[in-house]
Amino acid sequence: MLGMRRSFADELANYTSNLDKKRRYSCFRMKKNARLLYLLTVWTFFIPFFSIASSRLADDETPAAASPSVTYVLSMPEPQTHYFEVEMQLKNMATATNAKKNGYIDIKMPVWTPGSYLIREYARNVQGFTATTGGKPLKSEKISKNTWRITTPASTDDNLTIRYRVYANELTVRTSFVDADHGYVTPASMFMYHDALRNIPLRVVVQPYKTWKNVATALEPVAGQTFTYEATDFDLLVDSPIEIGNHHTFTFTASNVPHSVAMFGEVDYDEKRLAADYKRVCEAAATVIGEHPCKHYTFIVHHIPSGGGGLEHLNSTTLETSRNAYATEANYKGFLTLVAHEYFHLWNVKRIRPVALGPFNYEAENYTHMLWLSEGGTSFYEDYILRRAGFHTPETYLNIVGIDITNIENQPGSRVQSAAESSWDAWIKEYRPNENSANTTISYYSKGSVLGTLLNLAILAGSNGERSLDDLMRFLYAEYYKKQKRGFADEEFRQAAEQIAGRSLDDFFTIGVNSAEPINYNTYFEPVGLRLVNVAGKTQDGFLGAATTVSNGKATIASVRRGSGAYTGGLNVGDEIISVDSVRVGDDLLRLIGGRRAGETIKVLVNRGGFLREIPVTLTQNPLASYRLEPLPNVSPAQKALYNKWLFIK
Structure with a gap:
C-alpha cells in the first residue's frame, strides 16, 4: 500500500512540473487565448495542495526493514576440556523467520556433513542450549533429535542470541576436536541454522585460546577485523573447515591461484620440496578441466600417530596423515596420492556432481547411484594425475591398475552388489562394515576407480584417441556447473558419456555399473595393445577361507569367505x-x-561361547587371483599410438 501511495505522489509531482512549463508558455500567449489563462489560474491554485499531499506521503513512509543477519562467535576458553563455546547472534530476524507470527523459532543442527555419507548425529555433542532477547531469557525445548524450539512472544525483540557448548574430542576430517594443542572445526558439527536464514550472508568471529595465534580457513576474511570471516550462505560455511592454534603455514601458487598449507603436528619434512610437489600435483589436476574455479585454496593437514584420510570442500580440504608420511619414498607417494584425490574433488563432487549432491538436506540422507563416479572416479584420477605429473612411470601406473582390478575381483561381494547399488547404500553399509561385508558388498571407491579406467579407455577407443574421460568431465563442468548451474541426472551422465565416446556404452553401464556380473576387461585393454592376465601361481594347497587375529596366543576367526570350506563347513x-x-x-x-590338498577334510576344534565343538571342514582350491597387464603380441601402430595417448607418453 505504501508503494502505491508513493507512486501516485511521484506521478503527481511530475505532472505539476509539466504544468508549470505549460503555464510559462501560456503566459507568453495570454493575449491570444484567455481560456488558457483561466486554466492556468485553476492549476496554480491547486499546486500547493498537491505539494502538501506529496510532502505528507513522504513523511508517512516507513523505512525499509533492516535485513536479517547471522553471526557466530566461536571461542574455546578451556581447550583442555574439549569444549567449544558458540554464540549465535540473529539480528532483524523476526519477519524473515515468522518468529512473532508463529510464536516460536526452530534452530537446527546438521546430522551429517557432505562428503562423508553417514548420519553422524552431531547434536549428541551439544550441551547448555539457551536463548535470550534483549538480555531476557526465552523458553526453549528440544522437539527432535537435532531441533530446538524457542518460544518468541509478540514482545520478543527482533534480535536473538543463542548460546551452546559442543563437546569435541574426536579428531577426524568429519568431526570437530579441541585440546590443549589446537582446535579443529567441521562446521556441520558446530554451527546451527534456521531454515529461512540458510541463504543469507553470515559471519564467523573466531576467538582463539589466549596462547594461540593462527587461524586457517578458506572463508573470506573481513577487512580490518581480526579472525573475522564471512560466507555467502550456510552451505559455504559448512564447506569451510577451520583450524585454530599455532600451526605452521607455507604457501605456493599453482595455476595462478594462491594456495596455503596449514601444518599441524610435529613432523620432519622438506618444505621446499613439499611445496614444489604440491604445485606439480595441483597443476596436473587442473589440466583435466583446463580451468581453476577458486580464487584461493587451503590445505589443512593433521599429522597424527596413525590412520589417515581426507575430506573435500569447495575451496579447501582437510588431510590426515601419519607423522612418517614423508619419511620414505613409498610413504611420500602415498601422501601425494591423498593430496591428488582430495584436490581433484574441487571439480569432481564440489562442482561436477550428481543432482542429489547439492543443495543439501542436512537433516537426512541424500541418495545417489553415482558415488562410483564422484568418489570412485576421483580415486581413478588420483593415480592418473600422478602419472601425468610424472610421479608414476607408465609401468608403475599399469601395476596400480592391475592391483585395483585384483582387489575387486578377489572380493566375493563384487558378485553380489553393483557399483550403483554400492553408491545408493553408502549411508547404511560403506561406513558400517561388519564381518560379512566382504561377502556382500563392494566399495564404490575401488569399483569406481576401475570403472574410471575402463570408461577412459572406452572413450579413447571410441574416438580414435581424439577424446578421453577428461573431455567428458569438461563437458559436465561446462554444461551443468557453469551453464545450467545444477547437478546432472543418471541418464544425462550416460548420454554425455556416449556423446563424448561417439558410440554406445551399453556394456559399460549395463554390466560394469548396474550389475554384479563379471566384466570382460580385455575388450577395454585390447585397443591399447594390452591384455589382463591372472599370474597367481597355481597350487595344490587347500584353502580354508577363515581369516584370524591372534591375541595372547589365541587365534580367533575375524571373517569367513563366502564359498570357502570354512563357510560351507560352518566355522x-x-x-x-x-x-x-x-x-x-x-x-x-x-x-x-599349508601342506594339505584341496578336497582334503580337516577337523577343527573351536571354542564357541565357552563350548568346545569339533567341526569337519573340506578345503577348497585357492580362489584368489593376481592380475597384471601384459602387452599383446604384434601390437599395431594404432594400438601403440592409443597406448601413448592413454599414458601421456610423447
Whole structure:
C-alpha cells in the first residue's frame, strides 16, 4: 500500500512540473487565448495542495526493514576440556523467520556433513542450549533429535542470541576436536541454522585460546577485523573447515591461484620440496578441466600417530596423515596420492556432481547411484594425475591398475552388489562394515576407480584417441556447473558419456555399473595393445577361507569367505580355533594347513561361547587371483599410438 501511495505522489509531482512549463508558455500567449489563462489560474491554485499531499506521503513512509543477519562467535576458553563455546547472534530476524507470527523459532543442527555419507548425529555433542532477547531469557525445548524450539512472544525483540557448548574430542576430517594443542572445526558439527536464514550472508568471529595465534580457513576474511570471516550462505560455511592454534603455514601458487598449507603436528619434512610437489600435483589436476574455479585454496593437514584420510570442500580440504608420511619414498607417494584425490574433488563432487549432491538436506540422507563416479572416479584420477605429473612411470601406473582390478575381483561381494547399488547404500553399509561385508558388498571407491579406467579407455577407443574421460568431465563442468548451474541426472551422465565416446556404452553401464556380473576387461585393454592376465601361481594347497587375529596366543576367526570350506563347513566369526587335527593352533594356522590338498577334510576344534565343538571342514582350491597387464603380441601402430595417448607418453 505504501508503494502505491508513493507512486501516485511521484506521478503527481511530475505532472505539476509539466504544468508549470505549460503555464510559462501560456503566459507568453495570454493575449491570444484567455481560456488558457483561466486554466492556468485553476492549476496554480491547486499546486500547493498537491505539494502538501506529496510532502505528507513522504513523511508517512516507513523505512525499509533492516535485513536479517547471522553471526557466530566461536571461542574455546578451556581447550583442555574439549569444549567449544558458540554464540549465535540473529539480528532483524523476526519477519524473515515468522518468529512473532508463529510464536516460536526452530534452530537446527546438521546430522551429517557432505562428503562423508553417514548420519553422524552431531547434536549428541551439544550441551547448555539457551536463548535470550534483549538480555531476557526465552523458553526453549528440544522437539527432535537435532531441533530446538524457542518460544518468541509478540514482545520478543527482533534480535536473538543463542548460546551452546559442543563437546569435541574426536579428531577426524568429519568431526570437530579441541585440546590443549589446537582446535579443529567441521562446521556441520558446530554451527546451527534456521531454515529461512540458510541463504543469507553470515559471519564467523573466531576467538582463539589466549596462547594461540593462527587461524586457517578458506572463508573470506573481513577487512580490518581480526579472525573475522564471512560466507555467502550456510552451505559455504559448512564447506569451510577451520583450524585454530599455532600451526605452521607455507604457501605456493599453482595455476595462478594462491594456495596455503596449514601444518599441524610435529613432523620432519622438506618444505621446499613439499611445496614444489604440491604445485606439480595441483597443476596436473587442473589440466583435466583446463580451468581453476577458486580464487584461493587451503590445505589443512593433521599429522597424527596413525590412520589417515581426507575430506573435500569447495575451496579447501582437510588431510590426515601419519607423522612418517614423508619419511620414505613409498610413504611420500602415498601422501601425494591423498593430496591428488582430495584436490581433484574441487571439480569432481564440489562442482561436477550428481543432482542429489547439492543443495543439501542436512537433516537426512541424500541418495545417489553415482558415488562410483564422484568418489570412485576421483580415486581413478588420483593415480592418473600422478602419472601425468610424472610421479608414476607408465609401468608403475599399469601395476596400480592391475592391483585395483585384483582387489575387486578377489572380493566375493563384487558378485553380489553393483557399483550403483554400492553408491545408493553408502549411508547404511560403506561406513558400517561388519564381518560379512566382504561377502556382500563392494566399495564404490575401488569399483569406481576401475570403472574410471575402463570408461577412459572406452572413450579413447571410441574416438580414435581424439577424446578421453577428461573431455567428458569438461563437458559436465561446462554444461551443468557453469551453464545450467545444477547437478546432472543418471541418464544425462550416460548420454554425455556416449556423446563424448561417439558410440554406445551399453556394456559399460549395463554390466560394469548396474550389475554384479563379471566384466570382460580385455575388450577395454585390447585397443591399447594390452591384455589382463591372472599370474597367481597355481597350487595344490587347500584353502580354508577363515581369516584370524591372534591375541595372547589365541587365534580367533575375524571373517569367513563366502564359498570357502570354512563357510560351507560352518566355522563362525568369533570362534577361537583350538586345534587342527589335534595339533594346537597359535599364530601358525596357515602353516598347519599349508601342506594339505584341496578336497582334503580337516577337523577343527573351536571354542564357541565357552563350548568346545569339533567341526569337519573340506578345503577348497585357492580362489584368489593376481592380475597384471601384459602387452599383446604384434601390437599395431594404432594400438601403440592409443597406448601413448592413454599414458601421456610423447
